[in-house]
Amino acid sequence: MSTEQRYTVDRLDASTAVLIDENGNTIAIPKNRLGVAPEEGMILFIPVDRSGTPDWNEARVDREGAEEARKEARKILDELKERDPGGDVKL
Secondary structure: OOEEEEEEEEEEOOOEEEEEEOOOOEEEEEHHHOOOOOOOOOEEEEEEOOOOOEOHHHOEEOHHHHHHHHHHHHHHHHHHHHHOOOOOOOO
């Protein structure tokens, strides 16, 4: 019986995807090891075997979860913008 771990794609470079797990830990994975083409903000479910080894090639995308996370991030940014009076930075 395998379980799944949830990761969020934090950032990408030419050949690597940096993922964040639910505990805030980061891991860099070669993009070609993932079974999907990663995009920043994408939420992935990765099967993990009994020994705890992730099967990166079997990554499954959670599109609904990613959209919900984007909405929540937008809401937080909007709230922060409303509270920020601005003018505190001088160039």
